[in-house]
Amino acid sequence: MTQAYARPGVWRALVGALEGVRGVDPATVLRVRAAAEGDVGGLADELAEQASTAPEFARALRGWVDAGGGVGGPVGNTVSGDTSIDGHLVQAHHIQGGVHFHAPASVAVPAAPAVPRQLLPVPADFTGRTSELATLDELVGRPFGGPAIVVISGSPGVGKTTLASRWLSALADEFPDGQLYADLRGHSGQDQMPAGPGEILGQFLRAIGAPHSPAGLGEQAALWRSHTAGLRLAVMLDNAVSAAQVRPLLPGGSGTLVAVTSRSRLTGLGVDGAAFVQLGALAVSDAVDLLRRRIGADRVGREPEAARQVVTACAGLPLAVCVAAARMAVRPRQPLAAMAGALDRDGGAGRLDTLSIEGGYAVRGALDESYRHLPPGLAVGYRRLGLLPVVVFGTAVAAAACSVRPDEAALLLDDLAEVNLLEELGPDPVSGADRYRFHDLTRAHAADLAGELETSADRRDTVRRVVDAYLFTATAAEALLAPSHRTLPRDYAFPPDPGQRPPFSAAPGALNWLSAELPHLMAALRAAAEHGWDATAWQLADAMWPAFLRLRPYDLWIEAHEIGLAAARRAGERQAESRMLTSGGTGLRNAGRHDDAVEWFAQAREEAVRDGDRRAEAQALHGLGQSHRLAGRLAEAATFFTPALDLREEIGYRRGAALTRICLGDVALAVDRPEQAVPLLERARADLLAEHDAYDAARALAFLGRASARLPRAGRTVDDIERQLIAALGEFEETGSRHWQGRVLEMLGESAEERQDGARARNWYEQSLARYAQVSATDVRRLEERLDRLDRPSGRSPDRPSEP
Known part of the structure; x- marks a missing residue:
């Protein structure tokens, strides 16, 4: 073709016609601009090639022709050689004066491609997720500086795809240029590899009408960004496996929104400006609503409690709820209670097998695919963590379970959380280390794999290492909080490393740790008993003594002992048996089971006399006295306290003698003899301070304050009367004993009530009630009675509070 010249205005009109048209190669627009300056060489061939693959471009070209851009007026001579553009004849050989388009009237111009609306349909029974949808809307409103990217991550079956589809579908009007969808096949099974970016880019380019797709990934990505630079487009990238898989698929410009779903957190996309939404389990009410929509409101309405049991067993996992609903839908006459029972059979051990449809293990299969992608070391960690006797755990427990260093355990936990096989709960209140937990069904899956792939010895040792770790840390807390109690041996199958340190260094931190870990300590104790580790079982109960004494969880106190x-009896450990009887008897009496406590202490006394253990005998006598005291049998109490004091003084047990003096002072107060109580309590206070027992010294001070308040008050102000009790309150606040804070405040209220100062008594009682509410339902009821009695002065005085 020889160079020729057309009128510049004709080509400038074509430039205008092509602006913003989908599928136009930017290079072609540049060539048309050049034609406006007189360079039309080879242009007709390029226009023909573009029109043959881009219908919308062909339509724009036809409009230009029909408007006279290529015909009309003297535009040139006859030309030999022709090219067809969308049914128009382009004469393109030895052009002089212009390009001629001859359009046969019978040839129709192809319609432009439909605006892509590729999102998956949203299930009609979609429910809940109100807060998550609101969070997503808020994120889109923030400045991104490029394409808005939101990563929705969560465990298998939690509903990531459905949520993303629901969200983007509601935004359809904001993206007039379309909504694209691609399944990146990150966890689609062993028979399918994750989708390559090139495969998805080709799919996307064709959907938006691009004329061609280059072969190389770099060119494809560049072309994709060029074509989307000016578009208002939403893109859903479902089931992504990595940030590297997603990054080439990010469109250009700031008018696009990309929603990525993944089982991994894809934190690497943070460098691209992504925002992150972690999707958790459905709330129970929303899960019940989903079940209702699936099997009918009437059926759920007839068995509401069974419906809640079903969704609870499904752990709020939408996939699991839908599988259970599908099974129930084909059994319309079967009660919901039958499915609830199947899911809970054998403690839920077969739950994953129950949640299957047509022979396919729907929930198990989803978890299997996540597990299959784990590196070998991480897979071992996942299996072993599934064996833990505790639900929430941190680095120390994971290190023990997996027999690795703490830094290695921290990486393992973070990696499992990254792929959403663990849920991160935030920092531990004592150590500040991150805490984690399994989704219930994920934990069952990990345990099942451990049963298949770990040896019985490995499974046993995993649990034993964790139980030993709890025993070590609880014993360290006991040594700080109750050093006089820390006298019995500790046996470890896996001894702690010589340099191992507990996550606290002082008494307040030790008590905080015991408070936070009490449920897990009990789980470790139960696991020790179940495995037949008898020495470990009684040693854990013994090590938890400071938690029982100061926190007053009576049910756990009694169960542990x-x-x-x-x-201890199975192990034939006589000292341990005596300790369990006396420490457990203390729990029984403080829980109000006075006669049971008397029986336990009587057994302890008999064994101590038989063994010739005078210290243990004195401990049993003291316990018998306390049990009778709290039962209101004051005379019987004194008959045990007196010989207990004599025996303790005889063997030189100064701290024990001081504790018995506190009890004798309390009995003197109960019979309204404060003048007898004061010297007993003053001696007890001095001896306990000398023994560095701050907790019991504060108890002595509290009773001393109560006794002093009962002495004649001539010349004393209210501040004088309350001074010692308020000082005792401050000491208990330092030691962290909520129960005794409540007890001292109650004593202050009693003192005010005796002075007939009702307003001041109410103030103290209300403060006491607030402390008791955190530790003791029994004490709460008594304080509520005291407050009620202030309005009815003739009422009976409430029962005495529990005291060790």
């Missing part, structure tokens, strides 16, 4: 007593 019942387990510990049985274990």
Whole structure:
């Protein structure tokens, strides 16, 4: 073709016609601009090639022709050689004066491609997720500086795809240029590899009408960004496996929105400006609503409690709820209670097998695919963590379970959280280290794999290492909080490393740790008993003594010592048996089971006399006295306290003697003899301070303050009367004993009530009630009675509070 010249205005009109048209190669627009300056060489061939693959471009070209851009007026001579553009004849050989388009009237111009609306349909029974949808809307409103990217991550079956589809579907009007969808096949099974970026880019380019797709990934990505630079487009990238898989698929310009779903957190996309939404389990009410929509409101309405049991067993996992609903839908006459029972059979051990449809293990299969992508070391960690006797755990427990260093355990936990097989709960209140937990069904899956792939010895040792770790840390807390109690041996199958340190260094931190870990300590104790580790079982109960004494969880206190007593007897450990009887008896009497406590202490006394253990005998006598005291049998109490004091003084047990003096002072107060109580309590206070027992010294001060308040008040102000009690309150605040803070405040209220100062008494009682509410339902009821009695002065005085 020889160079020729057309009128510049004709080509400038074509430039205008092509502006913003989908599928136009930017290079072609530059060539048309050049034609406006007189360079039309080879242009007709380029226009023909573009029109043959881009219908919308062909339509724009036809409009230009029909408007006279290529015909009309003297535009040139006859030309030999022709090229067809969308049914128009382009004469393109030895052009003189212009390009001629002859358009046969019978040839129709192809319609432009439809605006892509590729999102998956949203299930009609979509429910809940109100807060998550609101969070997503807020994120889109923030400045991104490029394409808005939101990563929605969560465990398998939690509903990531459905949520993203629901969200983007509601935004359809904001993206007039379309909504694209691609399944990146990150966890699609062993028979399918994750989708390559080139495969998806080709799909996307064709959807928006691009004329061609280059072969190389770099060119494809560049072309994709060029074509989307000016578009208002939403893109959903479903089931992504990595940030590297997603990054080439990010469109250009700031008018696009990309929603990525993944089982991994894809934190690497943070450098691209991504925002992150972690999707958790459905709330129970929303899960019940989903079940209702699937099997019918009437059926759920007839068995509401069974419906809640079903969704609870499904752990709020939408996939699991839908699988359970599908099974129930084909059994319309079967009660919901039958499915609830199947899911809970054998403690839920077969739950994953129950949640299957047509022979396919729907929930298990989803988890299997996540597991299959784990590196070998991470897979071992996942399996072993599934064996833990505790639900929430941190680095120290994970290090023990997996027999690795703490830094290695921290990486393992973070990696499992990254792929959403663990849920991160935030920092531990004592150590500040991150805490984690399994989704219930994920934990069952990990345990099932451990049962298949770990040896019985490995499974046993995993649990034993964790139990030993708890025993070590609880014993360290006991040594700080109750050093006089820390006298019995500790046996470890896996001894702690010589340099190992607990996550606290002082008494307040030790008590905080015991408070936070109390449920897990009990789980470790139960696991020890179940495995037949008798020495470990009673030693854990013994090590938890400061938690029982100061936090007053009476049900756990009694359970631990019942387990510990049985274990000590099986092991033939006489000292341990005595300790379990006396420490457990203390729990029984403080829980109001006075006669049971008397029985336990009587057994302890008999064994101590038989063994010739005078110290243990004195401990049993003291416990018998306390049990009768709290039962209101004051005379019987004194008959045990007196010989207990004599025996303790005889053997030189100064701290024990001081504790018995506190009890004798309390009895003197109960019979309205404060003048007898004061010297007993003053001596007890001095001896306990000398023994560096701050907790019990504060108890002595509290009773001393109560006794002093009962002495004649001539010349004393209210501040004088309350001074010692308020000082005792401050000491208990330092030691962290909520129960005794409440007890001292109650004593202050009693003192005010005796002075007939009702307003001041109410103030103290209300403060006491607030402390008791955190530790003791029994004490709460008594304080509520006291407050009620202030309005009815003739009422009976409430029962005495529990005291060790």
